[in-house]
Amino acid sequence: MEYGLDTSALLRILTTDPPALAEKVAETLQGIVAEGGILHVSDTVVCEAYHALQYHYCSTKENAISDLRSLSQAAGFRFSDGAKAALAEPNAARMSPGLVDRMIADGYAAEGFRTVSCEKSFRKIPGAVVVA
Numbered sequence: 001m002e003y004g005l006d007t008s009a010l011l012r013i014l015t016t017d018p019p020a021l022a023e024k025v026a027e028t029l030q031g032i033v034a035e036g037g038i039l040h041v042s043d044t045v046v047c048e049a050y051h052a053l054q055y056h057y058c059s060t061k062e063n064a065i066s067d068l069r070s071l072s073q074a075a076g077f078r079f080s081d082g083a084k085a086a087l088a089e090p091n092a093a094r095m096s097p098g099l100v101d102r103m104i105a106d107g108y109a110a111e112g113f114r115t116v117s118c119e120k121s122f123r124k125i126p127g128a129v130v131v132a
Contacts, residue, residue, distance in 0.1 A: 003039050012025040041077060046083045047099075053068075080106075085102075086102040097119060102125070
């Protein structure tokens with residue numbers, strides 16, 4: 001069976017906070033994976049978790065990306081190809097356009113769309129249309 005994780009469940013796994021709930025979430029997800037289940041993590045959830053880790057849990061961009069990258073490689077977890085590619089960039093925390101913008105552009109590209117943006121940094125995205 002396949003499941004989609006919400007940001008609240010993902011954050012429990014990444015932060016172990018609060019401990020009692022985090023333990024319940026971990027047990028639930030381990031049970032799902034042990035039975036052959038797959039845990040999908042949407043791009044929206046990755047983006048929300050990325051920002052929540054920084055702003056609510058005082059994580060650095062580097063640590064937030066590292067934690068998400070590690071989970072994207074864990075057995076049973078499925079992140080989009082765009083999210084995995086953006087998280088795998090060696091300098092992901094300091095890239096421009098940033099992690100979320102790259103995921104947006106990759107998501108559109110996967111659908112065969114070109115991205116339209118007003119941000120000059122999108123000139124680095126192949127096929128993007130920058131309106132300035």
